[in-house]
Amino acid sequence: MDENRCPRCGWPLAELPPSAVLPASRGSRADYVRCLCGSWVARLGGVVVGSTRPATSERAG
Numbered sequence: 886m887d888e889n890r891c892p893r894c895g896w897p898l899a900e901l902p903p904s905a906v907l908p909a910s911r912g913s914r915a916d917y918v919r920c921l922c923g924s925w926v927a928r929l930g931g932v933v934v935g936s937t938r939p940a941t942s943e944r945a946g
Contacts, residue, residue: 892936894922 890897903916904925913930920926924938 891920891922891924891926893924893938896920
């Protein structure tokens with residue numbers, strides 16, 4: 886997954902504030918961002934590790 890963009894719509898995540906930030910293991914942090922497309926994006930240490938909606942067919946591939 887691209888760590889700088891929403892996996893569903895491609896919106897730059899740096900332009901969105903984190904909705905929740907939680908401490909994670911070994912000094913890193915987990916944060917959750919609500920994208921403009923409605924998807925929740927989970928990041929661990931700044932790297933996208935998942936989202937609530939799959940990529941659209943135009944972005945997949």
